[in-house]
Amino acid sequence: MELFGKLEQKVLEKAILVHVDFYHESDREVLEEFYELVDSAGAEVKELITTKRQSPDPKFFIGKGKAEEIKLAVEMHEADVVIVNHALSPAQERNLSQFLDCQVLDRVGLILDIFAQRARSHEGKLQVELAQLKRMSTRLVKGWSHLDRQGGIGARGPGETQLETDRRLVQGKIKQLEARIEKVRQQRNLGRRSRQKSDLPTVTIIGYTNAGKSTLFNQMTQAGVYAEDRLFATLDSTLRKVHLPGAGPVIFADTVGFIRHIPHDLVAAFRSTLEETSEADLLIHLVDAADPHRAEKMADVAEVIKEVGAEEVPQLLVFNKIDRLEPVVAPHVDLNDEGLPERVWISAREQSGIELMMDAVAAYFRGRFLTVRLVLDVKAGKRRSELYTLGTILEEGFDEAGNSVFKMSLTEMESEQIQKWDEILEYQVITSKN
Numbered sequence: 001m002e003l004f005g006k007l008e009q010k011v012l013e014k015a016i017l018v019h020v021d022f023y024h025e026s027d028r029e030v031l032e033e034f035y036e037l038v039d040s041a042g043a044e045v046k047e048l049i050t051t052k053r054q055s056p057d058p059k060f061f062i063g064k065g066k067a068e069e070i071k072l073a074v075e076m077h078e079a080d081v082v083i084v085n086h087a088l089s090p091a092q093e094r095n096l097s098q099f100l101d102c103q104v105l106d107r108v109g110l111i112l113d114i115f116a117q118r119a120r121s122h123e124g125k126l127q128v129e130l131a132q133l134k135r136m137s138t139r140l141v142k143g144w145s146h147l148d149r150q151g152g153i154g155a156r157g158p159g160e161t162q163l164e165t166d167r168r169l170v171q172g173k174i175k176q177l178e179a180r181i182e183k184v185r186q187q188r189n190l191g192r193r194s195r196q197k198s199d200l201p202t203v204t205i206i207g208y209t210n211a212g213k214s215t216l217f218n219q220m221t222q223a224g225v226y227a228e229d230r231l232f233a234t235l236d237s238t239l240r241k242v243h244l245p246g247a248g249p250v251i252f253a254d255t256v257g258f259i260r261h262i263p264h265d266l267v268a269a270f271r272s273t274l275e276e277t278s279e280a281d282l283l284i285h286l287v288d289a290a291d292p293h294r295a296e297k298m299a300d301v302a303e304v305i306k307e308v309g310a311e312e313v314p315q316l317l318v319f320n321k322i323d324r325l326e327p328v329v330a331p332h333v334d335l336n337d338e339g340l341p342e343r344v345w346i347s348a349r350e351q352s353g354i355e356l357m358m359d360a361v362a363a364y365f366r367g368r369f370l371t372v373r374l375v376l377d378v379k380a381g382k383r384r385s386e387l388y389t390l391g392t393i394l395e396e397g398f399d400e401a402g403n404s405v406f407k408m409s410l411t412e413m414e415s416e417q418i419q420k421w422d423e424i425l426e427y428q429v430i431t432s433k434n
């Protein structure tokens with residue numbers, strides 16, 4: 001796997017950026033995002049070279065003349081890598097690399113490099129390695145220095161033999177990784193089924209990368225998830241149980257950030273993480289309210305949601321970073337025709353509007369729970385303390401005999417559990433689950 005290390009894991013230093021503006025593209029790449037991706041990868045930008053084309057050049061993607069201009073820039077800046085803001089075919093990447101005498105990385109390779117740096121969990125690392133190996137398997141062709149045909153009288157060259165060996169090694173490793181990831185996925189499914197059995201709804205936070213998902217998740221759950229103002233600051237999903245006022249316990253899940261034109265193999269590589277999205281009861285679609293391209297990015301997120309089969313899951317739009325708007329917008333909630341929250345305006349960094357958002361989420365689940373009235377024996381002090389760990393206490397008081405009287409919001413399972421207590425003197429369901 002020495003070749004893999006040289007091609008995919010080389011530390012990016014001085015970089016020449018290349019962007020092509022295609023006339024026929026209605027949804028053009030945003031250069032600002034390209035710069036953010038390169039910054040997240042840790043490269044130093046020496047020069048940006050742009051060009052316009054009707055269609056990609058079959059050999060170099062950018063055309064021979066522009067390739068010569070890039071070659072001069074590489075030599076002048078002594079660049080380590082040329083990064084192209086588009087997906088290149090294996091042949092185009094190889095041709096450019098040979099012509100420029102420099103490492104060439106396309107948009108997919110750049111994102112994979114960032115993923116490799118950001119993955120923290122065992123599953124995340126496996127997913128990154130699988131995506132890298134699948135990408136590498138399409139680029140194992142004659143042309144790399146150690147695979148060149150070296151001749152041989154009446155026999156196949158050793159380079160071709162080495163090529164076939166490398167292909168078998170890569171395919172074998174891919175199968176091993178897929179088996180390990182499948183095992184992790186099965187473990188994840190067991191955990192998901194356990195949550196479903198406990199009747200706990202799941203709320204998944206989704207959104208374009210760098211919209212502030214991890215910051216919001218920390219504010220809601222105090223989970224201490226790593227958060228930084230850069231693309232793909234965290235890749236690993238995190239689950240936390242939170243009690244919502246009037247609605248009871250809910251599982252919150254944080255997910256990897258989405259990005260425009262994310263390659264299909266990357267979506268597939270992180271499918272087990274994104275499965276939390278399709279299995280959710282509610283999606284919090286977090287949007288950077290101050291982003292001038294927010295409409296396009298919302299459409300990109302919607303496209304990925306559809307790809308993972310989550311388009312039917314109810315969504316709550318949450319517009320974050322309102323402190324950066326001009327003029328500044330106060331935290332508020334917009335309701336739909338049914339009286340349910342449709343949009344919430346907050347600033348996670350300023351901790352402004354978080355309670356409004358939590359109330360908005362709770363509004364989606366109040367109908368999923370039982371509202372009950374129960375009377376607990378005056379001597380059941382231990383049971384009384386247990387009630388505070390179950391559901392949500394809406395009202396509390398005492399009857400004439402000193403017994404504790406509670407009005408609570410409970411899941412069906414919690415309700416069944418409490419009714420079995422010998423210390424319960426009265427139990428009445430006020431409203432039933434929808």
